[in-house]
Amino acid sequence: MRHLKRYFPILFLVLAVLVFFHKSVIDSAVPLPADIVVGVYYPWLDYKWEGYPAGVPVKNPLLSDVPSLIYPQKIYAMSQIKSGMLPLWNPLMFNGYPLMANFQSAVFNPFNVFFLLARPAVAWSWYIAFQPFLAGLFTYLLLRYLRLSVWPALFGAIAFAFSGFSLIWLEYGIHGYVAAYIPALLLFSLVFARSRRLLYGVLTAVVVSLQIFSGYPQITLYTLLLLPIWTWVNLAPPSKPAWFIKYLFFIGLGIALSAPQLLPGLELLKNSQRLAESVTGGSQIAFLPWTQMITLLAPDFFGNPTTGNFWGPGDYTNTSFYVGTVVFVLCLVSLFYWKYSHSIRFFWSLFLASLILALPTPISRAVSWLPLFSASTATRWFIMTSLSASVLSALGLQHLLSASRTRLYPHMRLAVIPAVVLLSCFLGFFAAREALLSAAADFPVITHTSVFQASTENFSVTLRNLILPGILAFCSGLLVFLSLRFKITRLTVPVFLLLSLFELLRFGWKYNPFFRSDLIFPDTGVLSFLRDNQGKGRFQGGDVIPLNMWLPYGLAAPGGYDAVYPLSWARYLASLDGGLPGEAKGRVGSIARYDSPLLDTAAVRYILALKRVHGVPDPAGTPSYVFDLPKLRPVFDEGSVVVLENTAALPESYLITAESGTVPVFPRSLANPKKFTFEVDSSSSSRLVNTTVDFPGWEASIDGRRVTKSASALPFQSVEVPAGSHRIEFTYRPLSFRIGLHLYLSASVLGAAVILNENRRAASRPRTARLV
Secondary structure, three states, X not given: OHHHHHHHHHXXXXXXXXHHOHHHHHHOOEOOOOHHHHHHOOOHHHOOOOOOOOOOOOOOHHHOHHHHHHHHHHHHHHHHHHOOOOOOEEOOOOOOEEOOOOHHHOOOOHHHHHHHHOXXXXXXXXHHHHHHHHHHHHHHHHHHHOOOOHHXXXXXXXXXHOOHHHHHOHHHOOHHHHHHHHHHHHHHHHHHHHHOOHHHHHHHHHHHHHHHHOOOHHHHHHHHHHHHHHHHHHOOOOOHHHHHHHHHHHHHHHHHHOHHHHHHHHHHHHOEOHHHOOOOOOHHHHOOOHHHHHHHOOOOOOOOOOOOOOOOOOOHHHHOOOOOHHHHHHHHHHHOOHHHOHHHHXXXXXXXXXXXXXXXXXXXXXXXXXXXXXXXXXXXXXXHHHHHHHHHHHHHHHHHHHHOOOOOHHHHHHHXXXXXXXXXXXXXXXXXXXXXXXXXXXXXXXXXXXHHHHHHHHHHHHHHHHHHHHHHHHHHHHHHHHHHHOOOHHHHHHHHHHHHHHHHHHHHHHHOOOEOHHHOOOOXXXXXXXXXOOOOOEEEOOOOOOOOOOHHXXXXXXXXXXXXXXXXXXXXXXXXXXXXXXXXXXOEEOOOOOOOHHHHHOXXXXXXXXXXXXXXXXXXXXXXXXXXXXXXXXXXXXXXEEEEEEOOOOOOEEEEEOOOXXXXXXXXXXXXXXXXXXXXXXXXXXEEEEEEEOOOOEEEEEOOEEEOOOOOOOOEEEEEEOOEEEEEEEEEXXXXXXXXXXXXXXXXXXXXXXXXXXHHHHOOOOOOOOOO
16 A cells, blocks of 8 residues: 555556547557548548548648658658668658658657557557656656645646647657656756756756757757756855856756767758748747737637637647646646745746747747747747646645645635636637737628628637636636635645646547557558559659658658758759749748659659549549640559659669760669669760769768769769779768767766766765655
8 A cells, every 4th residue: 555655646647648548548549640641632532441431530630740741750760770770861752861860750769669669550659648658757756856745746747748738749749758858857957956966967968868869959949948047046055156067067968968869950950941941821820929828728719620610810739828727727826925935936937938938029029030049939938838837736736735724814815816717718708809800801801791700600619618718717716715715625636636637638639639540541552553663763742642641651752841851952842843043942842843854853753643523533534734744644543543654754863874875773772771782884984873862971982982972953963983884882871970979979978977976976975865
C-alpha cells in the first residue's frame, strides 16, 4: 500500500494517457489523420473501402500536414536507419534535399526507438502517446520540487500534459516533445540554482540537446530566452554572477551536444527559400487576433473545424490557446496570493508576457522584425501561456488547500471568480458581433438579409459553445466556495482534477482523429504501376495526388511541400512555371506548367491526370486541356485517373558526349540515397549529369580520386569525365554534420569530466537540495 501511494501520481498519469488513447488500446486505431488521404484525394477515392460504403469521412482537414509530410518523412527516415544507414538525404521530394538537417524530421529523438521495435502504425501510436506522459511527468516533478502537495502537483501536470496547445499539435509528434522538456529544464535549472551542484548543470545541457533534437527550434528559442531569467531570479548570493556564468556555460554545452542536428539544420536554413519567405497568411496567422482572446476559456466560441462551423478570424490551429476553464479559475485563485509567492509572481509575469508577444501589440510587431523571429509565428508563444497557466492553477489549488485550514472570511472574495469568467465569455460574445459587422463591411455586396442570417447562425454556434464553459466556471466557483466555507478541500481537490481532466480530454477527442491502421496509405493500381516503373524517371502528381503523399510509396517527384528546402530548387520550380529571373517558390513547391522544357530536364517521366466531365471527376471523362500536349501519351488507366508518359523526359542520369549526344546511364544501386555510383565508358571526354539537386556536402570522385564538380546553370550534379572507362561516385558527406559530430563528442567528454569531478568532491560537500 505504501508503494501504491508513492507511485499513485505516475500511475494516474499513465491511466489518463491510456484513457485519452483508448481507441488505440481497444480498437488499434492510430492517432493519425489518414482519413484525409483516402477520403479526399484520387486515386484512393475511386475505391470503396470496407466499412465506408459512402466514402471515408474526414474529421479534421487542418491536420493535413501530418499525413502529407510529418508521418511519411518519419517513416522514411526510420526505414533508412533500419537498413543501417544514417538518413541524411531524402531523394523523394524536390529532386532530393537534406533529410536529417530538416529539424522536423527529428532523426535524433530518442523515442524513435519505437519505430525500430514495432511496425509503423503501432510505433506511431506509442510515439504520439508518450508526449503527454512526458509533459505530465516533468511538470509533476517540477511542482513537487516547488513544495506543492501531491494533488495540486498532479493537477498541474494534467493541465499541461493535456493543454489546448499540446492537444492541437499532438498528432504532429514534434511540438509535444519540445514542450515536454520545458518543465524538465526549469526543474534542473532550479535545482542547479539552489544546490549549486554542477551535475544539474550537465543534466540541463542534456535536456537542452534533447529539446533541439525534438524538432521545433522556434519553441527551443523561446525556452533558451526563458531559462537564464528563471535561473537568475532563483540564484542567491554569494557569487551570484559567477554561478550564472557557469549556468550559461552549461546552456552552451547543451547546444554543442545538439551540433550534429543544429549545424546541418542551420546550413539548410541558410541555403533555403525560408529566409526570404514571409509567414503564410500574414498577420492573421502570425499574431493572435484580439477577438480570439475568448478562446482562452471557450475554444469553440467561433466554432470548430471538426464540426464544419468555424467562422472566426485567422486559423483555428494557430489562434486557439485554450487552457481550460477550471484551470483558469484556479489561476485567478493564485492571483490573490501574488505578494506571498515568488513563483506566482514569476509565472503570472510569464503568462502576461507570452500574451503580449502573441497578440498584435507594438512589442510583438517590433520583435517580429528581429533575426530568427521574422519568419516565425508569434502564436507559438502559447506554449508558455499553457505552461504558466498550468503551474499557476496548481499553485492556486495549493493555496486553496492551505486556506481551508486557516482563516475563512478573508478568502470569501474568491467566490467572485466565476462571475469574472462568465463576464469574459459575454464580452467575447459582443467582440464576435463586432467581428461579424467588420466582415460585412469588407463585403458590401452582401445583403442585410444574408448578413443577418449568417450572424444568426454564427451566434447560435457561439451560444451553444458557451454553455459548457459557463457550467464549468459555475462548478469551479462552487467548489472554491465549498472548500472555504465547509473546509472540505480534501474532497473538492480530487473533484477539481477530474473536472479539468474531463474538460481537456473532451476537447482533445473532438479535435484529434483516430483512424484504422489498415487504411493508412493503402495501395492502388495507379500507385503499383508507378512503383513497378521506378528507375525510368520521376513522376508528377498532376491534379491527382497532392504534394508529398507519394512518400510512403517510395516514389520520387520534383515538387513537394516543406517549410525549408534548397533555394536553388525553389528558383528552378519558379522558372519552370514561368517565373521571373531570381524568383523563388515558397514552401509549396507545386508545378502548374507541363509544357515547360524544364519539366523534361528534371527527368519527369510520368504525370497523373484526373479525367473529368464538365469539371467533375468521372471515369468516362478526359483530362484537362493542360495535359493535351504532343509529348504526353497515356500508358495506364484506372478509374478516374490516367497515367501519362512524358516522351520528352530526359533520363535521371545521363552522359553528354560529342558523338552520341545524351546517353542514359544508371547507378549501380538505388539502395543508398546519399550515394550514386556509375560505370561509364566513352571514347572521348564527356560530362556526367545526375539530376539530383546539388547541395553543399555532395562530393564527386572519379576512380576514387576526388574531383571538382562542373559549374552549371542548372541546379544538378555534374562532373567532367575524361575518355575511357571510369567509376564515378557522387557522395553526400556534409561537412556541417562531421563538425557537429566532433562537437558532440567533445561536449560529451567535457560533460562526463564535470560529473566525475563533481563525484570526487561530493563527499566533502553537503547536499543542500534534494529532488522530490
